[in-house]
Amino acid sequence: MKRRAVAAVTFIAGLYYFLEFVLPPQVGGDFDQARLGDPDVQRRGNRFLMWYVGSSQENSSAIGLALSDAGERWQKWPHNPVLRPVSTSSFDARGLASPSVVQEADGSFTMFYIGHGADAADRVGCARSPDGQRWRRAGVVLDLATSPWMKPRLTALRVHREASVYRMWLAGTFRWGSRTIDGVSLAFSSDGRTWTLDPHSPVLRPERTGWDSFRILSLDAERAEPQGYRLWYVGTHQERQGDAWIEIGQVGLATSRDGVHWQKHRRNPLPLPRSENVTSVGVVALGPAEAPRYRLFYSVEAGKSIVQASGNAEGPEWTLPPSPAVLTVGQPGQSTYLSDWSVPIADFLVVIAAMAAGLSLYSLGKANLAILLRRAPGRAVSGWDRAGAAAFFASFVLMAIFAHWRQADEGHVCRKIYNLLFFGFLFPFGASSMGLLAFYLASAAYRAFKIKSAEAALLIVSATVVMLGQVPLGQWLTQGLPRPLQIQTWSAWILYIINGAALRGVALGAAIGALAMALRLWLSLERREE
Amino acid sequence: MQHADWVILTLIVVFTGWILGGILRARRGAAPFIRRIPGLNAIEEALGRATEMGRPILFSPSTTDEKQIETYAALKLLGYVARAAARYGTHLIVAICKPTVYPMAEEVCREAYQEAGAAHPISQDVRFLSPDHAVYSMSVAATIEREQCACAFFFGSFDWTSLLMTEPGHRAGAIQIAGDSQISQIPFFIASCDYTLIGEELFAASAYVSDDPTLKGSLAAQDKCKLLLLAIALLGALLMSVPAWQNCAFVELFRRFQ
Numbered sequence: 001m002k003r004r005a006v007a008a009v010t011f012i013a014g015l016y017y018f019l020e021f022v023l024p025p026q027v028g029g030d031f032d033q034a035r036l037g038d039p040d041v042q043r044r045g046n047r048f049l050m051w052y053v054g055s056s057q058e059n060s061s062a063i064g065l066a067l068s069d070a071g072e073r074w075q076k077w078p079h080n081p082v083l084r085p086v087s088t089s090s091f092d093a094r095g096l097a098s099p100s101v102v103q104e105a106d107g108s109f110t111m112f113y114i115g116h117g118a119d120a121a122d123r124v125g126c127a128r129s130p131d132g133q134r135w136r137r138a139g140v141v142l143d144l145a146t147s148p149w150m151k152p153r154l155t156a157l158r159v160h161r162e163a164s165v166y167r168m169w170l171a172g173t174f175r176w177g178s179r180t181i182d183g184v185s186l187a188f189s190s191d192g193r194t195w196t197l198d199p200h201s202p203v204l205r206p207e208r209t210g211w212d213s214f215r216i217l218s219l220d221a222e223r224a225e226p227q228g229y230r231l232w233y234v235g236t237h238q239e240r241q242g243d244a245w246i247e248i249g250q251v252g253l254a255t256s257r258d259g260v261h262w263q264k265h266r267r268n269p270l271p272l273p274r275s276e277n278v279t280s281v282g283v284v285a286l287g288p289a290e291a292p293r294y295r296l297f298y299s300v301e302a303g304k305s306i307v308q309a310s311g312n313a314e315g316p317e318w319t320l321p322p323s324p325a326v327l328t329v330g331q332p333g334q335s336t337y338l339s340d341w342s343v344p345i346a347d348f349l350v351v352i353a354a355m356a357a358g359l360s361l362y363s364l365g366k367a368n369l370a371i372l373l374r375r376a377p378g379r380a381v382s383g384w385d386r387a388g389a390a391a392f393f394a395s396f397v398l399m400a401i402f403a404h405w406r407q408a409d410e411g412h413v414c415r416k417i418y419n420l421l422f423f424g425f426l427f428p429f430g431a432s433s434m435g436l437l438a439f440y441l442a443s444a445a446y447r448a449f450k451i452k453s454a455e456a457a458l459l460i461v462s463a464t465v466v467m468l469g470q471v472p473l474g475q476w477l478t479q480g481l482p483r484p485l486q487i488q489t490w491s492a493w494i495l496y497i498i499n500g501a502a503l504r505g506v507a508l509g510a511a512i513g514a515l516a517m518a519l520r521l522w523l524s525l526e527r528r529e530e
Numbered sequence: 531m532q533h534a535d536w537v538i539l540t541l542i543v544v545f546t547g548w549i550l551g552g553i554l555r556a557r558r559g560a561a562p563f564i565r566r567i568p569g570l571n572a573i574e575e576a577l578g579r580a581t582e583m584g585r586p587i588l589f590s591p592s593t594t595d596e597k598q599i600e601t602y603a604a605l606k607l608l609g610y611v612a613r614a615a616a617r618y619g620t621h622l623i624v625a626i627c628k629p630t631v632y633p634m635a636e637e638v639c640r641e642a643y644q645e646a647g648a649a650h651p652i653s654q655d656v657r658f659l660s661p662d663h664a665v666y667s668m669s670v671a672a673t674i675e676r677e678q679c680a681c682a683f684f685f686g687s688f689d690w691t692s693l694l695m696t697e698p699g700h701r702a703g704a705i706q707i708a709g710d711s712q713i714s715q716i717p718f719f720i721a722s723c724d725y726t727l728i729g730e731e732l733f734a735a736s737a738y739v740s741d742d743p744t745l746k747g748s749l750a751a752q753d754k755c756k757l758l759l760l761a762i763a764l765l766g767a768l769l770m771s772v773p774a775w776q777n778c779a780f781v782e783l784f785r786r787f788q
Binding site for chain 1: 550553599690694720722
């Protein structure tokens with residue numbers, strides 16, 4: 001009876017988790033039901049177009065279009081999104097960001113955007129359209145994933161076309177040659193397909209301290225008359241709120257005569273209304289005769305809406321219209337209810353884990369008490385054993401008491417004691433264990449690596465090549481040879497091609513074995529061993 | 531949480547069908563032959579050695595919690611070792627890292643000992659040591675040295691602290707058998723242990739030691755699943771090698787396995 005009950009509960013629990021994996025949390029709903037941002041606003045005569053990024057509950061982002069006749073009331077295009085991730089393509093499989101549309105000489109449109117790849121690298125992609133509404137993707141135009149150890153993290157881009165010169169301002173962090181570039185970079189192209197990074201990059205950096213000390217999250221660039229450029233950007237800094245650090249964004253302005261050398265405005269950050277935490281910005285410059293000169297579109301409330309403010313670049317007054325929110329998030333889909341229960345179930349599992357933790361602590365305390373009182377059956381207890389048991393109780397009690405002050409002010413005496421126990425004892429203990437590992441590694445390798453067979457000889461030779469290829473000594477030894485014969489090339493080939501294939505084979509087999517075991521557990525087909 | 535797309539769902543359905551089909555076929559009498567795995571053969575040898583020497587056995591069932599499937603594979607093997615230890619009257623020490631695994635390991639040992647008719651409290655010794663991996667590994671090493679264990683088993687999923695347990699065990703003269711489905715610690719186990727189960731051999735161990743046709747049937751079906759993946763990999767490599775076929779629909783489908 002007990003076994004049948006356990007089997008039934010196991011089956012129901014497994015069925016729940018299997019269906020939660022198979023089914024999405026929602027069916028239907030708008031593509032921008034969770035967040036929207038990254039507006040690229042452009043004026044075509046009296047008409048305004050806004051390409052923006054919308055995200056769903058599953059954090060997959062796509063690009064949509066909104067239209068307005070006078071820039072006041074906006075309507076989302078009914079056939080949104082205009083560009084979405086293609087599931088089998090790797091460069092934008094995890095989502096799209098920061099669209100920037102330019103109009104070509106023949107009247108067609110080209111959109112440049114950031115694609116978040118399945119390999120966790122961001123790349124710049126391109127799409128083309130005859131009318132700004134129907135788009136066809138044209139692949140990657142700028143791939144900054146040159147280093148296997150650092151994936152590019154891009155946050156925003158803007159592209160301008162003047163005659164046959166394309167300029168791209170690109171915000172993010174990536175590895176370029178021997179440098180790590182963090183900030184806004186500049187790239188040039190003559191056809192929009194092949195780009196060259198300006199050697200002055202980054203042309204704008206986050207400051208060391210202040211409102212834009214963390215990163216540059218969004219940007220928009222516009223041509224300034226009579227010459228030069230203006231860059232509107234969202235700079236962020238981090239603030240501590242309780243146990244967590246949160247990122248706060250504000251809008252700043254920078255000017256440049258050549259697009260390369262920038263001066264930040266002395267009144268940064270701009271005193272925009274409702275700008276407690278801005279995540280993206282887009283700007284449209286009205287005609288010279290119109291006032292105010294600029295309309296700034298920025299996303300607020302954690303991306304729940306895009307608001308519009310009007311003002312002049314040099315002046316402090318920015319005003320909101322009567323209805324400042326020009327776009328808000330879309331309608332959510334129909335819930336499949338499975339994900340709605342995942343949090344209560346997780347809470348229930350936490351309660352069970354807490355009960356198990358209490359049981360384990362009781363067992364540990366009982367075992368150490370038996371040692372301390374010399375009542376451990378069948379076991380000789382030495383003085384060191386009793387000292388260890390006493391140390392267990394002392395450290396348990398001390399940590400349980402002083403952990404209450406772990407978030408107190410640094411000067412509080414109890415906080416100092418907690419820091420001593422945690423950072424002064426426990427951390428160095430872990431570090432010492434890791435140091436001990438180095439010696440154990442050497443002794444195990446010395447004992448195990450003996451050339452007793454042809455396979456062992458092959459192992460030793462390949463290990464030597466791989467190790468030498470990782471260190472400057474090995475690179476120095478073969479620096480005069482052609483690149484294909486240098487030791488780091490051989491080392492990378494052994495590590496990533498030969499070894500990589502073997503590791504994938506083992507991992508595939510283990511994954512299928514895990515699937516089979518999970519099936520047997522779920523259906524209670526595992527029997528007791530004989 | 532990630533959700534399946536149609537490619538993954540299709541593979542899961544196919545693999546599940548083959549595994550369940552293999553189980554049903556084996557139950558009807560067509561149990562397949564499973565080759566001998568040296569690491570699993572050595573378990574009996576190690577248990578016998580510990581009994582002859584009158585020294586205890588140490589079993590470490592993974593440093594991960596109940597959310598990892600490797601923990602269940604390790605607990606299956608714990609049941610087998612506990613039953614054998616009960617039969618031979620050998621002291622078994624089970625070192626637990628995560629609190630949520632402690633009641634599961636205790637229940638497995640209690641059932642094994644009760645069924646063998648050996649409920650002596652000394653014989654089964656399930657000890658929760660510490661959830662901190664560094665402290666746990668040092669405690670296991672100290673236990674092996676202090677208790678003079680004749681053999682030590684490390685089955686499940688381990689991290690950088692694996693060598694901190696196995697190297698002192700080797701110095702103490704214990705026979706060590708390890709099994710980890712994840713590949714990161716396999717080299718360290720191979721260098722410091724006497725026998726190592728690599729990858730899926732850990733999951734196959736429960737089928738191997740139980741001699742149950744159900745489990746043997748699923749083991750054979752797993753090989754069919756691997757053959758399908760191998761065929762997809764070979765076909766994809768062939769198509770990617772020919773420029774004219776590099777952008778065909780099947781290659782687009784195949785690209786998700788990058």
